[in-house]
Amino acid sequence: MNLTKNFSSLFQAALILLMFVTFTGAPAQAQSTPAQLKKEGFVALFNGKDLKGWKGLVADPVKRAKMTATELAEAQKKADAEMRDSWKVKNGELHFMSHGNNIVTAKKYRDFEMYVDWKIIDDGKQEGDAGIYLRGTPQVQIWDNARVKVGAQVGSGGLYNNKVHESKPLKVADKKLGEWNTFRIIMKADRVTVYLNGELVTDNVILENYWDRNQPIYAQEQIELQAHGSPVAYRNIYIKELPGAKIFQLSAQEKTEGFKTLFDGSSMFQWTGNTADYFTENGNLVISPKTAKGSGGNLFTKEEFSDFVLRFDFQLTPGANNGLGIRAPLTGDAAYQGMELQILDNDAPVYKDLKIYQYHGSIYGTIPAKRGFLKPTGQWNYQEVIVQGPKIKVILNGTTILDADITEARKNGAADGKEHPGLLRDKGHIGFLGHGSPVKFRNIRVKELGGK
Structure with missing residues (x-):
């Protein structure tokens, strides 16, 4: 009417x-240091020393759900061995060695706020491609903006695999190739907000279920750092669980x-x-x-x-x-x-x-x-x-x-x-x-x- x-x-x-x-609140644009994050109730997902709290990726949520306990345990054993070969801790940073699969949190998460630094390592091939899976689902995109043939000029931080809801970031906020970037990711219910280097790039967008588009996003699942064949590094990974x-x-x-x-x-x-x-x-x-x-x-x-x-x-x-x-x-x-x-x-x-x-x-x-x-x-x-x-x-x-x-x-x-x-x-x-x-x-x- x-x-x-x-x-x-x-x-x-x-x-x-x-x-x-009142409903949305005012976004914080300032970068937070690890010390500040700890004071605000964030906990480290990566301790900078070893792979404690992480495990290798076993299939996807749909396939994992169909496995028996014995099958899952055996698959996890193999995935963990692959993870230790594919992901290495160097100078307090978590590096993907350009081969192998994703690394995932041992714990599953519902609603959360997350900070993570990431860097695409320039190996001269211009194939930089990575991402962060939320609740086991791809993904908050990370890539080399120079890869215009695949659309990377739009910038990182979009929900790349969305088909119905917005998949591209609002702006390009990436730093130069080889420099550290910071994501602030907020996931509440089925919605995702992403700040890249303090700039809002994804504004409360529904994350679609890539594995089964006839279902909503999973209520709880693991967080994954994606490995896509090119060298990438992560550090300062902090998370705070939010009351659901x-x-x-x-x-x-x-x-x-x-x-x-x-x-x-x-x-x-x-x-x-x-x-x-x-x-x-x-x-x-x-x-x-x-x-x-x-x-x-x-x-x-x-x-x-x-x-x-x-x-x-x-x-x-x-x-x-x-x-x-x-x-x-x-x-x-x-x-x-x-x-x-x-x-x-x-x-x-x-x-x-x-x-x-x-x-x-x-x-x-x-x-x-x-x-x-x-x-x-x-x-x-x-x-x-x-x-x-x-x-x-x-x-x-x-x-x-x-x-x-x-x-x-x-x-x-x-x-x-x-x-x-x-x-x-x-x-x-x-x-x-x-x-x-x-x-x-x-x-x-x-x-x-x-x-x-």
Whole structure:
């Protein structure tokens, strides 16, 4: 729903700027020394003396999972022997000797922040290529920028193997070949942020599962230093584990009833659309438009739904405006090409002139919902939406605020007098429709209903 004419643009701009800083924080650009990192709770992954805490790579996560304990132990023994031949400690640095395989941490990690210095050693062949696997998955790219034939001129620090989400870095921040570079890597849920030499090069991008693109990134796996046949060195490798968000799980009753999770706080794998302004944060699905002019766009389920029960929690900020798209296409204005159920702080002064079919829970432009059942901004609301044939019900915090039948609107048109072809749709995507406001969602689950 577009309510631009109903509120002050200055108020909205100031609010978005404030909430963006709150949600994202201000990145630290200064380089940290090992002593400073230790004070901040980081621990060394590499002690500068030997390979303690590291092991050789055995296959990939999919193949490892299929091995028996005996098979894995035997494979690990061989991989460790290869590692000791391929990786050497020299002057406090970890060097790959241009043959062999990756070296991996003995421990598996979930959410973390990591610092690592790396250097491509100039051997005159201009084939420098390496990387850092996060949760066993390739990779934060490292390479010689002179390798223009393979696209290395874009710089290091991108998520090279992404196919859907951004794979290239935002800028070139590499130092000259043969000089030391520093990565600061932050991994939270399915998102990765990378600073290279203090410059932001990957900004909270989803890391895709290279090994099985039908699944989200692994919740926990080892970190790998990639060996790609060319000499590379690492040093000052420090990591700090971050507290992971609580993962939502269906209740026993919901499992029995046939509900499935659309968002549990660990990944956005089941969603498509604007995955930049919508992101995972502390177990929540957050929309935080990055500019005052940006609407935040739309985020949709990859799957289509016809008749269903949808349950979710949401938290509004003052004056917030979003929407729940149902039976919507991926293109066009979902409020008209599909249907939009309002998500709105309709008690805010800026919305004093709303039409009755613009209140929270209303079918936008068509059928109004009851007012007065939203919790104060900043508190979590619980909402259930039941869609079956032409009947649509919205239950907010335990109270039914909409119990509608769109049959009449399908025949005679919507109350606002505008074209709403989406009223005639019987199937489409579920989505959140951004209108420039920070909003949080969580615990999103759905049950498909048979018949109309």
